[in-house]
Amino acid sequence: MNAPFFLTAPELKQFRAKLLDWFATYQRDLPWRRDRDPYRIWISEIMLQQTRVAAVIPYFEKFCARFPDVRALAEADEAEVLRMWSGLGYYSRARNLQAAAQQIVREHGGTFPATEQHIRALRGIGKYTTNAILSIAFGKHHAVVEGNVARVVARLEAVRGDLREGSRWESLQRTADHLLAPDAPGNWNQAMMELGATICTPRSPQCLLCPVEKFCRARKLGRQDLIPEKRKKRATVGVQLATAVLVDDRGRCILLPPPKNGAGKALADDIPTLVSKMWHFPTVAVSEDPVSDLRGYLKNVVGATAVLSRFVPLRKIRHAVTYRAISLLPFLVKFKELPRVRGAKILLLKDFSSVPVSNLTRKVARAALEAADHS
Numbered sequence: 086m087n088a089p090f091f092l093t094a095p096e097l098k099q100f101r102a103k104l105l106d107w108f109a110t111y112q113r114d115l116p117w118r119r120d121r122d123p124y125r126i127w128i129s130e131i132m133l134q135q136t137r138v139a140a141v142i143p144y145f146e147k148f149c150a151r152f153p154d155v156r157a158l159a160e161a162d163e164a165e166v167l168r169m170w171s172g173l174g175y176y177s178r179a180r181n182l183q184a185a186a187q188q189i190v191r192e193h194g195g196t197f198p199a200t201e202q203h204i205r206a207l208r209g210i211g212k213y214t215t216n217a218i219l220s221i222a223f224g225k226h227h228a229v230v231e232g233n234v235a236r237v238v239a240r241l242e243a244v245r246g247d248l249r250e251g252s253r254w255e256s257l258q259r260t261a262d263h264l265l266a267p268d269a270p271g272n273w274n275q276a277m278m279e280l281g282a283t284i285c286t287p288r289s290p291q292c293l294l295c296p297v298e299k300f301c302r303a304r305k306l307g308r309q310d311l312i313p314e315k316r317k318k319r320a321t322v323g324v325q326l327a328t329a330v331l332v333d334d335r336g337r338c339i340l341l342p343p344p345k346n347g348a349g350k351a352l353a354d355d356i357p358t359l360v361s362k363m364w365h366f367p368t369v370a371v372s373e374d375p376v377s378d379l380r381g382y383l384k385n386v387v388g389a390t391a392v393l394s395r396f397v398p399l400r401k402i403r404h405a406v407t408y409r410a411i412s413l414l415p416f417l418v419k420f421k422e423l424p425r426v427r428g429a430k431i432l433l434l435k436d437f438s439s440v441p442v443s444n445l446t447r448k449v450a451r452a453a454l455e456a457a458d459h460s
Contacts, residue, residue, distance in 0.1 A: 091242060091302050100300050101266045101273070107296035108276035113138075113283070116146055118275070123197040123222035124155055130214045131178050138282070144173050156195045159186035167363060167441030174444060176361040181209025199223050221271040228261040229274045230254070233281025238264070239313045240285060240303040248313045319408045324359065327375035327414045328368040329383060329396070330434070330453040333423045338434045338453075340364040340442070341386070341426070359406055361443035364430065366415075375414045387424050394418045399452040404445045415449045417456055 092100060112118070115138065117129035128149060132141045148169050152158040158166070163183060170179035185207040189197060198204050199222075204215045216227035230238070235248050238257045248254060266273040284291050290309050292298050303309045331339045343362045360368060369382045376396050396416040404411040423431055430440060434450055434457075 092300060096300065097264070100264070100297055103296045104276050104280065105266060105269060105272060108272060108279055111283075112275070112279055116142060116149075121222050121271070123199070123218050125149060126218055126222050127197070127210075127214070128182070130217050131182055131209065132173065134178065135175060136173060140173070144170070154195075155186045155189050155197060158183055159190045159195075164441055168439070171363070171437075171441045172444060172447070174361075176363065176441075176443070178209065184208040185210065197222075201225075201227070217274060220274045224271055226265060226267060226270050227274075228258070228265040228270070229278070230258045230261050231278065233285075234261060234274075234277045236287065236313055237277055237281045237285045240290070240309055241297075241301050243302040243306055243308060243312060245312070246314055247316050249316065322409050323412065324409050325371040325375075325412045325414070326359070326368055327371050327379050327416065328366045328449055329379050329416050329418050330366055330399070330449060331387070331418045331420060331423060332434055332453065332457075333420050336434050336457070337423060337431050338366070338450075339387075339423055339426055340430045340432060340437075340440065340446075341367055342428045342430075359409070359411060360445060363443050363446070364437075364440045365442065365446050366449055368413075371414070376416065379416065383418075387426055394420065397456070399449075399456050402445075402448050402452060404448060406445075411445070413445070413449070415452055417453055 115129075117125050129141070129145055132145055132148075151169050152161060152166070161183065163180070166179050166183050167176060170176060173179075188207055189195060193203065197218075198207075199219075201215055201219060204210060204218055205212070213229055213231050216229045219225035219227045220229065228234075235254070235257050238244075238260050239248055242260060244253060244257070246253060248257065261277070264273075264277075280295070280297075284295050288310075292301070292304050292309060295301070298304055301309070303312045342364060344360065344365070345362075367379070367383055367386060369378045371378055379396065396418055399415040399417055402411075402413040402415060404413060432440065434453055437447070437450065
């Protein structure tokens with residue numbers, strides 16, 4: 086493979102040395118960097134997908150304390166896995182993690198596989214995660230390309246256009262493969278990601294602090310703030326939902342079990358996805374009037390008593406799930422004694438720690454608690 090056009094062989098050697106020296110001095114102390122356990126590295130990489138490092142750290146520590154190895158994760162109840170994940174979002178990641186752990190137990194005797202073929206075959210693992218595990222845990226020569234690394238490489242080469250369009254991403258991978266330090270692939274990949282996360286940031290990159298600034302073509306051209314170009318985002322789709330918080334005099338509420346796709350008219354607009362297929366308050370898509378829609382739904386789920394109850398509006402909640410902008414209208418419905426609902430759970434409104442719920446459900450609960458505090 087030819088060297089990247091902008092670096093000579095001596096420059097490439099210097100580039101590698103400078104970046105690795107910088108990483109050795111300035112790397113953040115992150116819990117998944119304290120050993121080379123492939124299980125912990127895998128968990129961290131999945132958690133870090135579309136999630137900030139600061140948000141991941143406490144979840145990672147609690148998750149690994151509860152499920153310290155592959156077998157513990159494989160044998161756990163799915164509800165417990167989701168409960169420990171609750172708040173991180175993108176819950177399919179947690180479900181895929183457990184499915185992959187079960188694969189490892191079933192196919193590899195509980196030992197994390199060390200080959201590209203076997204890691205890539207695990208549920209929910211793609212090329213990037215495979216390369217990260219192979220390089221960091223096993224010292225294999227595999228370069229990673231994710232958002233931070235792609236941005237660093239694109240600026241180094243002054244790449245124009247959407248980085249994920251056409252063959253650009255493959256080109257970035259080829260350059261990353263060549264830049265990879267052969268004697269320290271794990272540290273190198275982490276150094277590239279660290280550089281993108283802390284110095285070569287999406288906005289206002291700190292070029293004066295960059296250890297490899299002199300090699301950057303975008304910097305020389307004065308285009309570091311223009312690269313990479315902004316991606317064309319999918320058009321936002323507005324979704325209006327209404328939800329009912331059924332509570333009694335003791336502050337207990339009703340949560341319905343995780344819904345399934347195709348469960349009927351009440352699940353229009355893909356409500357299972359919007360509530361992350363987790364425990365949730367009775368929720369419907371609004372067609373005309375939110376109270377009428379809720380009453381019709383609750384009549385079937387809870388019974389006629391809910392239809393006769395007073396619906397007290399709570400503050401409107403806004404929430405985003407991928408490209409969907411949710412406008413949710415919550416209502417408080419009070420009972421002296423909560424009706425019995427098959428499959429539902431009765432919990433204290435202020436404590437959902439025993440079941441997995443989404444951030445959207447937590448927002449609704451907070452709105453209901455605020456209203457109760459002011460009533």
